[in-house]
Amino acid sequence: MIIGVPKEIKKGEFRVGMTPYGVEDLKPDNHTILIETDAGTGSYFSDDEYRNAGAEIVDRNVLFGKADLIIKVKEPLLREYAMLRDNQAIFTFLHLAANQELIDLLLKKKITGLGYETLQKDGSLPLLAPMSEIAGRMAPIMAAYYLQKIHGGEGLLPTGVLGVEPAKAVILGAGVVGINAVRDCVGLGMDTVVMDIRMERLQKIDEMFPGRVKTLPVTIHNIKEEIKDADIVIGAVLVPGGKAPVLIKRDMLRTMKKGAVIVDVSVDQGGCFETSHPTTHDAPVYEVEGILHYTVANMPGAYPKTSTIALTNVTLPYIKTLANKGIDKAVTEDPVIRTALNTYKGFIVHKTLADSMGYDYKSLDEIK
Secondary structure (H helix, E strand, O other): EEEEOOOOOOOOOOOOOOOHHHHHHHHHOOOOOEEOOOOHHHHHHHHHHHHHOOOOEOOOHHHHHOOOOOEOOOOOOOHHHOOOOOOOEEOOOOOHHHHHHHHHHHOOOOEEEEEHHHHOOOOOOOOOHHHHHHHHHHHHHHHHHHHHHHHHHOOOOOEEEEEOOEEEEEEEEEOHHHHHHHHHHOOOOOEEEEEEEOHHHHHHHHHHOOOOOEEEOOHHHHHHHHHHOOOOEEEEEOOOOOOOOOOOOOOHHHOOOOOOOOEHHHHOOOOOOOOOOOEEOOEEEEEEEEEEEEEEOOOOHHOOHHHHHHHOOOOOOHHHHHHOOOHHHHHHHHHHHHHHOOOOOOOOHHHHHHHHHHOOOOOOHHOO
16 A cells, blocks of 8 residues: 655644554555655654665655555644545544534545544543543643743642742643643642543542542533633543534633633533633633633644654554555455544545534445
């Protein structure tokens, strides 16, 4: 199979979809690996390292024109739409629930769209997990930075000092992002509250941080009460393949302290704050109702050296399956690969995505 790894063009995105070590693993099976010039430089992998591993370094047009399977980190952007070929396959973070235009393109071109974020194994999301871990760890750090008065925050040191209380952090969601955010908030000494609809997740946090975290079910009442005196609110809600539920409406922001900071990690799935919209690393924040919003849609891209290696460690085995079996055989025979399938032969084949966006759904069995 011809596998293409283009350079990411999203603003502030320095990750790459495959390392030279991944090329080395794929070459013994006689696959052709095309790497776009300078694709890995943002993650400190040179073109020579890819060449030495057995890849061909090519320009963007050649790569998209020849590759059967495109491996990326982030979803295709508008200027890449025309480069995608009919019946091509793409494996990346698609986040289609926030991108109707991209859905329509994939359907029109009958592109096999495989999303890292929907691939499930044993009830977990193994390709999303390492990026969620990084985003979860980043969220309190970013919030702490923007609490500084010079950045528009309320000027409160999150850790507190002798005689001064620490910041209060409210975390919505107790999945991988939420647990890692809790870990850092507790480590920094913050007064930490976490909410989730799943009592078993809250129980796990109680066991991990006995007596150090307040756990509550997600209800409108609990959210309204807890955000009133919160200094930091972290949105960490995920519906695999679907839009994130909006948990905090604009009018609720008016009850919060001026200069408090929101970090919406769910923004690439639409966001769990009504006032959220995606931002970039070079302009990451904006203010609504006196509340600072940090809503960068590719947070782990800020630490590409860590993020690229963490991501490609878990994606490579699935790339090998797709390449060795072939796309059609892999999605038919491998139940785990099938969970990553969002679009196929002009249809949406992921029910949560279809329901979330109001599209018709077809099962894979109906198409084949």
